Amino acid sequence: MQRLAFVLLLSCAGGFLPARQPAHEPAHEPASAVAQAPNILLILADDLGQGDLACYNAASKVPTPRLDAFAAQGMLWTDAHSPSAVCTPTRYGLLTGRYCWRSALKQGVLFGFDPALIEPGRPTLASELRGAGYTTAAIGKWHLGLGGNKPTDYTQLLKPGPLEVGFDTFFGIPASLDMPPYVFVRDHRPEQAASERIGASRPARNGGGGFWREGDISPGFRMDQVLPRITAEAEAYLMGRGQERRQIGRPQGQEGQPFFLYVPLSAPHTPWLPAKEFRGRSQAGVYGDFATMVDASIGAILDALERSGRADDTLVIITSDNGAHWTPGDRARFGHLANNHRRGQKADIWEAGHRVPFLVRWPGRVAPASRSDALLCLTDLYATCLSAAGVKPGPEGGEDSINQLALLLGSSPPSVALRTSIVHHSLHGMYAVRKGPWKLILGLGSGGFSAPRTIEPVADGPSGQLYNLHDDPAESTNLYLEHPEVVRELEELLQTWREKGRSVPR
Numbered sequence: 001m002q003r004l005a006f007v008l009l010l011s012c013a014g015g016f017l018p019a020r021q022p023a024h025e026p027a028h029e030p031a032s033a034v035a036q037a038p039n040i041l042l043i044l045a046d047d048l049g050q051g052d053l054a055c056y057n058a059a060s061k062v063p064t065p066r067l068d069a070f071a072a073q074g075m076l077w078t079d080a081h082s083p084s085a086v087c088t089p090t091r092y093g094l095l096t097g098r099y100c101w102r103s104a105l106k107q108g109v110l111f112g113f114d115p116a117l118i119e120p121g122r123p124t125l126a127s128e129l130r131g132a133g134y135t136t137a138a139i140g141k142w143h144l145g146l147g148g149n150k151p152t153d154y155t156q157l158l159k160p161g162p163l164e165v166g167f168d169t170f171f172g173i174p175a176s177l178d179m180p181p182y183v184f185v186r187d188h189r190p191e192q193a194a195s196e197r198i199g200a201s202r203p204a205r206n207g208g209g210g211f212w213r214e215g216d217i218s219p220g221f222r223m224d225q226v227l228p229r230i231t232a233e234a235e236a237y238l239m240g241r242g243q244e245r246r247q248i249g250r251p252q253g254q255e256g257q258p259f260f261l262y263v264p265l266s267a268p269h270t271p272w273l274p275a276k277e278f279r280g281r282s283q284a285g286v287y288g289d290f291a292t293m294v295d296a297s298i299g300a301i302l303d304a305l306e307r308s309g310r311a312d313d314t315l316v317i318i319t320s321d322n323g324a325h326w327t328p329g330d331r332a333r334f335g336h337l338a339n340n341h342r343r344g345q346k347a348d349i350w351e352a353g354h355r356v357p358f359l360v361r362w363p364g365r366v367a368p369a370s371r372s373d374a375l376l377c378l379t380d381l382y383a384t385c386l387s388a389a390g391v392k393p394g395p396e397g398g399e400d401s402i403n404q405l406a407l408l409l410g411s412s413p414p415s416v417a418l419r420t421s422i423v424h425h426s427l428h429g430m431y432a433v434r435k436g437p438w439k440l441i442l443g444l445g446s447g448g449f450s451a452p453r454t455i456e457p458v459a460d461g462p463s464g465q466l467y468n469l470h471d472d473p474a475e476s477t478n479l480y481l482e483h484p485e486v487v488r489e490l491e492e493l494l495q496t497w498r499e500k501g502r503s504v505p506r
């Protein structure tokens with residue numbers, strides 16, 4: 001039996017935004033009104049950098065009019081981070097509120113024939129919301145494994161998968177769009193068997209067409225149709241929720257069953273395949289044109305939400321699963337800073353690997369054109385979204401998730417960080433920990449795509465990297481030897497995170 005989560009709207013003395021009483025705290029105040037829990041639309045771009053968006057980078061060479069307009073309608077976060085610098089572990093962390101390095105996947109990513117990663121029975125954002133009466137859907141790039149055995153047998157039911165971790169429905173692709181099998185999956189089955197083969201595509205970077213690996217493919221499956229198809233499916237889902245509202249004919253304020261729609265886009269990850277109408281729209285080559293197409297896709301999804309009539313009751317979050325895959329050569333060629341002035345690129349332990357765009361809109365609740373410089377990790381979405389929905393998380397799970405709702409609603413002063421420290425993790429398993437301006441990296445090198453990946457320490461030299469991001473946002477001066485006391489403190493902090501999760505002393 002499902003229970004619908006209702007939350008109390010309390011007027012906020014002296015404030016212009018109403019504060020929401022979390023359901024897990026006793027409601028001592030009389031309710032002035034009762035409203036239904038909000039719908040939640042979570043859009044996760046794939047490899048989109050902060051510096052791609054004009055609202056983060058006035059000199060961006062990529063037009064992002066829809067994202068910029070969206071930012072003006074809500075709150076822009078400057079210090080938000082993906083829990084990993086690559087796809088799979090970020091998705092795990094986002095849905096479970098738990099760093100992926102606590103799971104069986106200690107580094108790297110999954111491929112298309114890997115089995116499900118999220119442990120059976122582990123609570124997820126989707127399962128907790130569904131348990132509270134939400135209808136839930138995932139539409140896009142899953143990349144958290146399908147099935148129970150390796151290699152995944154696509155002729156069998158693809159269980160466990162999204163439906164086993166809290167989603168009522170799923171449509172999308174198994175992994176990244178450069179990883180076979182190239183097939184659309186709906187719920188537990190491929191839409192069409194991957195009965196054909198396709199060879200690898202390895203065009204020159206920025207030469208168009210993009211990169212993919214050889215492997216199995218469904219007849220008629222076209223890489224350049226994946227982003228449009230995901231967009232169309234998300235639009236159709238939202239229009240369906242609008243129809244439901246009209247059919248039910250509920251009174252205002254009770255618009256039907258709340259929904260959670262998770263849309264992990266497949267782009268602007270490789271292969272870069274902008275549709276004809278986007279070619280030449282940016283000044284950052286094929287990548288920039290593709291990122292402009294991502295902006296338009298997100299705009300189309302937002303338009304569908306508007307047309308559904310449910311936008312006013314919907315908390316919308318738009319972010320990215322890691323930084324842009326943008327090399328020093330790309331920077332030099334186009335003069336575009338896809339990760340702003342941050343060091344490195346996707347997959348790295350440096351800031352460009354994991355500092356991501358993070359935009360939130362919630363009409364009447366989150367102040368328009370507002371900004372937060374507070375520290376946030378995408379693992380925080382678990383506790384934050386559940387709190388916004390008035391759902392009390394169960395005792396298990398979400399151990400790396402900090403509820404940031406008070407900062408979103410403006411009921412906590414923006415100067416008071418709710419998260420004071422964070423753990424970063426790179427493609428090749430390099431750790432970093434941050435507290436205030438200080439960032440300690442356990443090792444030398446990028447830990448990811450940038451060369452050198454690792455450097456062996458020399459006698460009397462540093463064995464790690466210590467940066468003061470306030471004074472040195474580009475991570476150019478290693479202060480490891482100058483501040484051994486900070487190194488020690490951060491090493492202990494990382495150890496505490498590893499042992500205790502969010503219960504680290506703040």
Ligand SMILES: [Ca+2]
Nearest residue numbers: 046047087321
């Ligand atoms: Ca990614």
